[in-house]
């Protein structure tokens with residue numbers, strides 16, 4: 606059996622502006638992950654997907670154990686398997702006899718990269734099972750193919766940070782920069798409980814940009830300046846400086862029109878409880894907020910966020926240690 610895993614992610618700085626060619630910084634989130642296993646099926650059975658432990662919206666259908674030949678066209682998990690196998694030279698028919706089991710603890714439609722993580726875990730498990738070495742760059746490219754099918758015009762930051770499993774400084778179309786985090790720092794990550802459809806929010810921003818190009822370009826430039834300053838601070842190990850930069854990024858996101866009262870309530874609670882800075886993360890209008898905290902304040906800020914209505918609170922330590930995301934057990 607072969608296993609592949611992938612972490613969640615948050616965008617630390619630069620969402621939306623990244624779609625318009627500006628830089629952004631994203632980091633992996635420990636403690637939540639997607640996991641896929643691949644094992645041999647009975648001869649002639651073809652490929653079966655088992656996803657009973659996957660949140661409903663990620664499955665794309667009602668049943669949770671089914672052969673891919675019976676899946677409706679566009680079933681998201683089948684798309685991932687097909688893109689992965691085709692890249693690895695397993696052109697079907699004949700279908701290989703495999704059972705692929707998928708699970709995930711990453712909340713969906715909240716900006717934590719659940720779709721990209723599920724795709725990455727499946728592709729890693731298939732690659733390990735087939736002895737097909739895949740670089741993070743190739744994994745990222747395959748997951749980007751999937752993202753393009755389901756998310757319209759993604760910038761590519763989700764697949765990049767998840768496939769590399771390291772903090773990244775990302776500019777669309779440029780080689781990825783793995784960010785050296787000189788001093789690790791802590792984030793508290795809180796769910797507003799409001800679902801957010803990235804595709805819709807990105808479309809709305811584009812509509813506003815089309816009408817008010819000059820203003821929106823200036824806002825994107827303002828965000829880019831914040832992202833560059835944040836990169837410098839991370840490289841120098843001056844992580845406390847990220848707090849005011851997060852607040853500045855949030856103010857610019859509010860001007861873009863992607864914030865929401867439910868998010869701002871959480872941001873106020875985090876800052877009042879001692880967070881050094883806080884902002885929404887991802888597409889906005891719902892989803893998660895992130896707060897920069899001293900280690901000793903993780904619990905007090907988390908509690909304040911719960912009192913302010915957060916439906917789930919996580920924390921993560923941002924550092925630059927890579928993890929592999931694949932393992933092989935008694936490969937068959």
Ligand code: PMV
Pocket residue numbers: 616619620621622623624715716717718758759760761762763803807886887888889
């Ligand atoms: O909600 P998420 O985490 O998928 O983030 C969307 C980030 C955007 O910049 C708004 C879109 C993108 O493709 O980068």
